[in-house]
Amino acid sequence: MTKRKTVGLLLATYNWPQALNLVLESVLKQTRLPDEILIGDDGSNEKTWEVIEQFSRKANIPIHYEWQEDRGFRKSIILNKVMKKATADYIIQIDGDIILHRKFIEDHLRNAEENRFVQGCRALLGDDLTRNLLRGKEQPLHFLSSDIHNRFNAMRVPALSFLMRSAGDQPQNIKACNIAYWREDFVSVNGYDNAFDGWGWEDDEFAARLINKGIYKKRLKLAAVCYHLQHGCHSRYSLEKNQGMFFKTLQLRRTMAENGLAQV
Numbered sequence: 001m002t003k004r005k006t007v008g009l010l011l012a013t014y015n016w017p018q019a020l021n022l023v024l025e026s027v028l029k030q031t032r033l034p035d036e037i038l039i040g041d042d043g044s045n046e047k048t049w050e051v052i053e054q055f056s057r058k059a060n061i062p063i064h065y066e067w068q069e070d071r072g073f074r075k076s077i078i079l080n081k082v083m084k085k086a087t088a089d090y091i092i093q094i095d096g097d098i099i100l101h102r103k104f105i106e107d108h109l110r111n112a113e114e115n116r117f118v119q120g121c122r123a124l125l126g127d128d129l130t131r132n133l134l135r136g137k138e139q140p141l142h143f144l145s146s147d148i149h150n151r152f153n154a155m156r157v158p159a160l161s162f163l164m165r166s167a168g169d170q171p172q173n174i175k176a177c178n179i180a181y182w183r184e185d186f187v188s189v190n191g192y193d194n195a196f197d198g199w200g201w202e203d204d205e206f207a208a209r210l211i212n213k214g215i216y217k218k219r220l221k222l223a224a225v226c227y228h229l230q231h232g233c234h235s236r237y238s239l240e241k242n243q244g245m246f247f248k249t250l251q252l253r254r255t256m257a258e259n260g261l262a263q264v
Contacts, residue, residue: 007109008088008183009034012075013096014042017051018134019229024055026100034105035088036062039096040078043070073199073235076192080264083191086183094226095177098122099133099141101225107158108180108224116168116218117185117210120178122228123154130230141227148227158223168216171208171250178226179203185215191261193245198238201246208246213255 009027013020027034041048044067056063064085068078083091092108094100101107111118125133126147132139139145143154189209196202211217248254 005090005109005112006035006088007032007090007092007105008036008038008086009105010038010040010079010083010086010091010093011096011098012040012042012079013044013048015044015048016096016231017044017047019097020048021051021055022099022133022229023094023096024051024059026102027061028059029102030100030105031103032106032109033061034092036064036086038082038086038091039063039065040075040082041065041067042074042078043068072197074197076196076202077194077264080191080194080261083183083186083261084264089183090180091183091186092180093176093178095228097229097231098177099227099229101141101156101227103156104224104226107156107220110158111161111218111220111223112180112182113218114182115215117179117181117207117215118218118220118224119174119207120180120220120224120226121153122175122178122226123151124149124228125230127230133229153221154225154227155222156225161220161222164219164221166217166219168218169211170217171204171211174203174207176203176206177228178224181210181215185210185213187261189213189255189260190257193257194259194263195245196238196242198235198242200236200239201242205242205246205249208249209255209257212249212253
């Protein structure tokens with residue numbers, strides 16, 4: 001008899017408790033609940049913790065929470081810190097502004113493979129739909145919903161997912177708002193690189209090290225659907241430096257972060 005895979009849902013959040021509440025509510029509607037939830041908080045105030053506390057009272061799911069002082073965008077460090085507490089075999093990583101289709105986790109587990117990480121996609125919600133959801137207005141989310149910018153990504157036809165494949169050795173354009181991997185693979189490349197300070201390229205660099213180690217990308221479309229709440233752009237102050245770190249990993253074919261999971 002095949003052992004049941006345990007699954008952890010990992011997300012980073014920062015000072016958007018209304019969005020986090022919508023994300024966590026979508027977790028409760030899953031056809032396959034996660035075995036643990038891992039929340040890395042990059043410096044939010046107490047309102048975020050209040051949302052998590054309220055959720056924990058109605059969800060029979062272990063929650064591991066890590067907070068760090070607000071000193072700018074330091075997602076890599078906080079994800080490594082909370083991943084220290086992870087016990088699940090398989091990790092599905094999203095962001096704190098991603099609402100999940102009810103079969104999101106089920107679809108990811110169906111597509112899990114050894115020596116692969118899975119890159120999913122997300123449907124982009126418009127301003128009006130985002131505002132209505134944040135105000136608590138019931139809005140059904142599906143392929144035909146109004147105010148979705150890239151409607152194809154809201155389509156779920158898992159039987160046809162095999163048609164949407166791409167090169168597995170390309171780490172660019174990684175979207176960690178919908179990505180999944182084995183926890184042992186995360187550990188084997190020493191997690192995220194803590195040297196990334198500021199938004200940009202940290203996810204691509206992490207994926208590059210996985211690929212350099214022989215853990216290739218599996219693109220997933222028409223399944224594991226999720227919806228991205230509209231918001232403003234992060235500051236790009238470190239974009240050029242971070243891009244340089246990514247290309248150095250490609251050039252040197254690095255597989256391990258010198259300053260990563262083991263160093264937090």
